[in-house]
Amino acid sequence: MIPVVVHGAEGRMGVLVTSLVEAAADCELVGLVTEQGRQRGPGEFHPRLPLVGQDRLGEMPAGSVIVDFSLAPALEGLLAGSAALAAPLVIGTTGYDEAQLASLAAHAGKLPVVRAANYSIGIPTLHMVLQLLAGVLPADFDAEQVETHHITKLDRPSGTARHLQEAWTARRGGDPVPIHSQRLGGVIGEHTWTFADGEETLVVSHRAHSRQAFLRGVLPSVRFVAGAGAGAYDLTDVLQGLAGA
Numbered sequence: 001m002i003p004v005v006v007h008g009a010e011g012r013m014g015v016l017v018t019s020l021v022e023a024a025a026d027c028e029l030v031g032l033v034t035e036q037g038r039q040r041g042p043g044e045f046h047p048r049l050p051l052v053g054q055d056r057l058g059e060m061p062a063g064s065v066i067v068d069f070s071l072a073p074a075l076e077g078l079l080a081g082s083a084a085l086a087a088p089l090v091i092g093t094t095g096y097d098e099a100q101l102a103s104l105a106a107h108a109g110k111l112p113v114v115r116a117a118n119y120s121i122g123i124p125t126l127h128m129v130l131q132l133l134a135g136v137l138p139a140d141f142d143a144e145q146v147e148t149h150h151i152t153k154l155d156r157p158s159g160t161a162r163h164l165q166e167a168w169t170a171r172r173g174g175d176p177v178p179i180h181s182q183r184l185g186g187v188i189g190e191h192t193w194t195f196a197d198g199e200e201t202l203v204v205s206h207r208a209h210s211r212q213a214f215l216r217g218v219l220p221s222v223r224f225v226a227g228a229g230a231g232a233y234d235l236t237d238v239l240q241g242l243a244g245a
Contacts (some may be wrong), residue, residue, distance in 0.1 A: 001026060002027045002065055003028050003030040003061050004021045004028065004029055004030065004031075004064060004066075004067060004222060005033060005060045005061075005065070005066045005087070006018050006021065006031070006033065006067050007033045007054070007057065007066050007068040007069075007070055007078055007081075008034065008068055008069040009032035009033060009045075009046075010038065010045070010051070011069055011070065013069035013211070013215070014069050016212065017067050017218060018046070020215055020218060020219060021067070021219075021222075026223070027222060029049065030049075031052070031061070031064065032045065032046055032051045032052070033051075033052055033056070033060075034052070035053065036055050037053060038051070038053060039051055039052050054074060054078070054081070055077070057077065057081030058081050058084040058085060060081070062086060062087070063086055064085060064087050065088050065089075065222050066078070066081070066085075066087045066088070066089050067090045067218060067222065068089060068090065068091045069092045069093060070093050071095070072094070072096050072097070072100060074093070075100050076103075078091075079103060079104070079107050082107065082111060083110070086111065087111070088111055088112045088113070088114075088225040089111065089114070090114045090221045090222055090225055091104075091114065091115040091116075092116060092118075092119055092214075094117045094158070095154065095155045095159065105232060108230065108232035109230060112225045112229060112233065113225070113232050113233065114221040114225050114233045114234065114238060115233075115234065116217065116221070116235040117159030117160040117162070118160040118163075118189070118235075119215055119217035119218050119221065119235060120206070120208060120216055120217065121216045121217060121239070122206045122208075123164075123235070124234070124235045126193075127164060127236060128236065130167050130193065130204070131170075133168075133204070134167075134168050134171035134172035140198075141195045141196065141197045142195070143168065143193060144177060144180065144193070145164065145177055145179045145191065145193050146180045146182065146192045147181055147189075147190065147191050147192075148181075148189070149181075149182075149189050149190075150184070150186050151184065153183060157181045158189075158191075160191060161179045161181070162179070164191060165177050188209065188213070189214070190206070190208070191205065191206050192206075217238060217239070221235065224237075224238040224241055225238075
């Protein structure tokens with residue numbers, strides 16, 4: 001059994017991750033962590049486990065996999081807890097600044113870290129498609145990306161949109177592809193790329209039908225990171241690694 005701690009357990013994604021872990025035959029939910037000052041006893045938030053503040057993350061079972069869906073300002077405490085427990089990380093939080101990304105990279109030199117802005121299966125597939133298109137579309141094709149999410153989403157553009165932009169630029173070079181962000185109603189998440197020259201247009205799109213779509217890669221990532229060596233990984237690494245196992 002893989003012991004799992006959910007960090008950011010009170011959030012919408014944290015609640016879904018908790019249910020996902022509890023339903024997995026090869027995982028054991030051993031801890032629920034939220035921001036400091038919001039702890040609750042067993043039976044108040046979860047029927048079996050207490051909800052504890054981040055300052056008690058280091059009290060969780062050593063070697064647990066920590067699944068994080070919280071907020072960017074919580075990173076320092078998350079990394080400290082991970083180091084204290086020698087705990088691999090599966091991170092779904094977005095919005096990190098350059099200094100935080102540097103801290104994450106340093107941490108991944110000591111422990112395995114899977115980080116993805118989106119844990120759907122379709123997004124890493126779109127990532128690979130974009131890398132393919134970047135290598136084969138003629139140079140005179142223009143490209144732009146539109147990302148649409150619900151009105152309560154904080155980061156703009158989304159972390160997924162930036163990740164896809166980076167994948168294209170890494171292969172294609174040149175200036176970053178423009179990203180147009182929309183925040184509309186309750187839209188779960190859509191990312192659409194349009195490519196065009198004077199003769200034709202190509203459109204590639206991913207649309208999430210529910211928030212559950214964003215969790216499909218979480219358990220595969222937990223299984224992957226539990227046996228991985230130190231390093232920084234993304235969901236493409238996870239899916240390719242498990243396929244070759």
